[in-house]
Amino acid sequence: MIVCGVKLTHDGGVALVDDGRLVFSVEMEKLANNPRHQRVDDLEIVGELLAEYGYRLADVDRFVVDGWRKTHKVKPWGGQETLIDLAPYRRGLLDDDLLRPWSSHVLDLEYTSYPHYAGHVAAAYCSSPFAAAAEPSYVLCWDGAMFPFLYHYDPAARAMESLGAVHHMLGDTYHTLAMAFPPFDAPLQWPHTLALPGKIMAYIAHGTPDEGLVTSLGALLREAEREVLGTDRPDDDRLTESAGRRILARMREGLDAGGTAPADALASVHAFLGRALVDGLKERITADGRGTRNLCLVGGCALNIKWNSDIRASGLADAVWVPPFPNDAGSALGTACCELLRSPGPVHLRWDTYAGPGLVPSEPLPGWVARPCTPAGLAGLLHEKGEPVVVLHGRAELGPRALGHRSILAPATDPGMKDRLNEVKGRERYRPVAPICLEARAPEVFAPGVPDPFMLFDHEVRPDWRSRVPAVTHLDGTARVQTVGPGDDPFVFEVLTAYERLSGVPLLCNTSANRNGSGFFPDVRSAMEWGRVPAVWSDGVLYERP
Structure with missing residues (x-):
């Protein structure tokens, strides 16, 4: 069964599940430098995303729309605006059946809507190791x-x-x-x-x-x-x-x-x-x-x-x-998971952290110099120059956290790096910068230091490391750690391994690569136009501004 989930309201998105496998989950804010929390206002984007991954509207067995207590006004495929009926936020009036379906149609397209809360709950369980x-x-x-x-x-x-x-x-x-x-x-x-x-x-x-x-x-x-x-x-x-x-x-x-x-x-x-x-x-x-x-x-x-x-x-x-998409960034995926819970087949969703949109091809800005650079070469650059680098690699992460594919990476050994990163991103000075750390070394640096691949738990920086990695040590001595093991993303693991070999430090600063108020950079040129970091690494090529 092929299921397409759509979240129309804030943090809008489209997700496709084919026979229990997540093909893509794309949030609108991650396209074309859209503003954070962008809605879906024109359903034409659904057909465009399906086509990008080799599917047609007619291939989809079930269209499912996230509920939001009211009708929502959209353009169906670039035409006049129409109202789409949505399921309620959490429940109906007669019972507390979380998975009660609400069926309707827009033009000749039939769809099912589930309560918004149902999508959250379904996404959490279906993506979990417990479901597997x-x-x-x-x-x-x-x-x-x-x-x-x-x-x-x-x-x-x-x-x-x-x-x-x-x-x-x-x-x-x-x-x-x-x-x-x-x-x-x-x-x-x-x-x-x-x-x-x-x-x-x-x-x-x-x-x-x-x-x-x-x-x-x-x-x-x-x-x-x-x-x-x-x-x-x-x-x-x-x-x-x-x-x-x-x-x-x-x-x-x-x-x-x-x-x-x-x-x-x-x-x-x-x-x-x-x-x-x-x-x-x-x-x-x-x-x-x-x-x-x-x-x-x-x-x-x-x-x-x-x-x-x-x-x-x-x-x-x-x-x-905790999945990497616990908020409404996971609602398109979650409402599709409601169908998994109601179908007679397996409820476990087979998914990958990096199932977001791919990078859009673009031409570099005039004056930027490009040269080949391996992941190990990127690690060497970070170690030798001590400068932040925008990293854009492959497909984007699911959810709101940059996890190495749409990131700004920088050495954590510089006491001024936290303030510098907050300044280039236009953030308040009290905001912490997260570490991305090799999983095997994490217990040495952090307590408890257990595997946390999605940056969703608090860890204490061990006292003997606080002076060694001051840029990722928050005022209260804690850090929001992302761990990376050999079974996780090969690119990120290679960068961290090479950086540790050169520096003896198993971690780097990691913050999202985006304009303030917008989603992740969708292409290399966007990062250059932003221009607040002098180097951009993307899929084996390093671009530097003279």
Whole structure:
């Protein structure tokens, strides 16, 4: 069965699954230097992407569209705008069947739409090692406009069961409460608020949680629950988005940080939400009593590496899986996975991290000099010159993190490199720069240093390494590590291995290669036109600006 998944709304994308294998998953922001969070406004792009990979519209057995609570206005293949009916954000009115299909058509094209939450949950399980091994798993999904719901998937019964919310705060609570304190108290309009959680998570390294404020936030939540829901243990029917918004508004109104410094107040909000997540998860898993030791984390809040690490360290699961596309970047792929869960065949998705768009051929800018350069030669250049290099290789990564194919790589040994990279990217100085590290050496440099190929967990930089790799050591002594082993991408592994051989250091700085506010560079010329880094390496060729 060939399934084409489409996400029309923000973070729009198109994905194709052929007999359980992911052929491509392309987010609109990664095409043509589009703005971050770009929508799909013209369905013509669906046919264009299918043709690029050798498929026709008529080849697709099922078109599936991600749900979003409302109709969405699009152009069908360059024609007049029309409304497309979408499934709701999380559930229907009569039951809590996460995989309830909503069928409709646009012109003569029939399609199915699944609730937005269903796509997140399906993407997490179907892409996981648990699905590959046909093992059961819990799935915790916490997205911006919904409560954190826990699900359990039993592959023997082919059943996805909702176990309810682990607490009663929307995912938007994090940035909404944080916007009460500087430097995040300036009003922002959508979609700029989508970038706030990552900035807040970086900034809290300036502060220390105030336990009095953490306790006050808990009391404020209980008060808001009683006021809005009538109880702190409501039925799921009461957990509508409007109820969540009222709880959030009540908490924002009652928030009083007293004399707590802003950085400490922000750290307190973070600590409160993280503890509520772990405590609520523990309560739900204990009450369920199935003994399942696998756990998937998904939804926009699963980009919070510190909460992910708290959950992993809690002992609630033996294995914690977070896909590299936990946010809406994975929704086109996820809604296609809903069909896998409902079909009689295998539910495991066979996929590759680098299944995004390929590089677009382009001519270099006049004045740039090109010469052949192997991956080992790139490592030598990084070691000898100590300068950042834009790296564009093969097909792009899935999800929001640059994982070596659309990256700026640089030595981590220079104490000024973090500030330099933040400056060229137009980012705040407090933003950390992530390390990309050889998997075998990671335990020596980081704690716990376990394999983390997608940069989605927090690690402590070991004290004896902090002075050796200052550019990737955050203010609180941590780093968002991406590990690379011999079974991962051969190109990235070769660069790191050659760099370690020359320098004795098994890691490099790794940040995304893109204009501020846009997706990854789609071609070499775009990186040259941006021009803030003097060298671009792409598929065996080094381009340098004299």
